[in-house]
Amino acid sequence: MYRYDDFDRQLVQERTEQFREQVKRRLAGDITEEQFRPLRLMNGVYLQLHAYMLRVAIPYGTLRADQLRELGSIARKYDKGYGHFTTRQNIQYNWPKLDEIPDALLDLANVEMHAIQTSGNCIRNTTTDQYAGAAADEIEDPRPYCELIRQWSTFHPEFTYLPRKFKIAVTGSPNDRAAVKVHDIGLRMHQNEAGETGFEVIVGGGLGRTPFVGKTIRDFIGKNDLFSYLEAILRVYNRFGRRDNKYKARIKILVHEEGIDKIRDLVEEEWAQIRDGSLRVSDEEIAHYIAQFTPPAFETLSDDDADFEVHKAANRRFFNWVRSNVIEHKQPGYAIANVSLKPIGGIPGDATDSQMELVADLSEKYSFGDVRVTHEQNLVLPHVKKADLFALWTALDAAGLGTANLGYVTDIISCPGLDYCALATARSIPLSQRISERFGDLDRQHDIGELKIKISGCINACGHHHVGHIGILGLDKRGKEFYQITLGGDASENAEIGKIAGAGFSEAEVVDAIESLVTKYIDIRESGERFIDTYRRVGMDPFKEVLYGDR
């Protein structure tokens, strides 16, 4: 895993000191809240409904054990004993006190972390596949490139006051687990005809009030040219992106209004002028970054472990957890273990201080001290020996972290909603809890199979409802919450924006509505079909009928 060198360390320390001074100026009344706002936002400090919120960056969703332990410690010291993992692989604290935030940032800096650019109209945290470096289907570990993007984008002097925020996601696998097609820029690693590895560049995807699947601006960009190409896209966006209306300021609108061909021409013209410049990264330099992400010292093992099989046969709950939460690893004898932060009836993505510390300990014991955060708001121990899975699960289960529901109907993405967020129009957490309880029975969940429900508490779509197989959008109608259902969304390599099923449902009706959709799917599915497959085969009408009848 990447370790800061003295340059990285100094940069973060200087930033921490700078923010401490800014907070001091604010607390002393030297600057107004209005003047303080842009300064705090650049450091991940939001003002929410009830309190300040601190969003901490977890670059490309990768954490070392000591970092996760510190996140737990911060939850205890500066918050109410928990944190919330987000769809951008970050963590948010909902109750820090402003005068203590500089101390929290110092604690973070000591473990090589920060809250830089987790807000504001700048390039945000780069996200990637949570199984990077472990997945059996991976072409190459994307994280060295993510780290290079992190550095290139940190305090970029030209791109810190963009028309709007800007999110980049990278996948090193053809099976996209990073939702790259719904980001401002998505990078998909693949090989060209010459056998070189590089990236397809996808631009203008996004959710929010105007969702789009991104379009390919370039089929292939070589690794050495990636950064000059990114700079060309950003410069075109910075110069020509709309600034007259914040709801039309994302690059997706520019791409939509001008057309991908015109944007491609502008970018190529810009790139031609900078491609041979100082942003060209040499093979040697890339090699230094690849060396930072060398695989851990795997043992040579047989892929089959006798004890593992015995435990599976003897323990039904362990068997279930393996079935849903354990994924194939590229190294024989190892597995990827997903730690669900979606206990039945719980708050999606929340983890307590002691849970974070436990996962940190377990990662040291079983996963080379490596932990990942997923955009679906779960944690991952990426490199666990099959022989250790039972002991790992036993420890997780005792702490409420052993829920066997990855990818199931109760593995819900949810934004914080009106319980915390100043922008929300409806609550999302209580709804996700009720859906989770309704479908809590594990056999039933397994029978339903993969079904991604995503809930947003307002049109800004932080809960990714547009790309949920079933999406739920909470709105406010004359002071009452109601929920609009979309169907057929997909965040994978087959990305699709879901379609609105019809009129919204009241809070009292919506869980029944979801259940009727699931029941319909069970009735009409063909063998091996997931919900999304059935929807694609039969279309909206059968589902609309169960929701609305003749209405």
Place this chain on the structure above:
Amino acid sequence: MAIVKNDSVIEQEWVTVGAEGDLPSSDENLIVPLARFMEERDHLLGRNGGLGVQLNPGDVPEDLADDLDRLSIITVNFPAYTDGRGYSYGRVLRERMGFTGELRAIGDVLRDQILYMHRCGFDSYDLKVDGETALTKVRAALKEMSVYYQPTGDGRVTAQSLRERRRVALDQKAS
């Protein structure tokens, strides 16, 4: 109002004129908006006084390609600090077009933007505060950070090239 350039407060020696209206008849140093420069180019270049151009957001700095060596100053307007187009204009003018005259940030120029402006090629800053305060702010802003990841045309050495130098030095020591 005070202008800071090269670590000192300088006098305003330029008269900025609007898009329309009469030009001062004397030999005064004039800054005109880009659109007006394009329209009245020959007349403006024929005057005796110094000439500069003001870029507003949405302008195309490339329009000045043939005339850069006749301009002593280009001002780039940041009507609100949140409008970052001027950063790109600065880099295009300096790094691509080779403009060597004064590049001044005007408008909503705040302390916390000055380092970024400097990195994008600006060398003077028009701040809405008194001279002493302006100088203090610019000095503080320019020394707040000492590590830079991005290569721009500002001459600052990036972390990457420092790392490279260190590697080379270590290699030499080893051999």
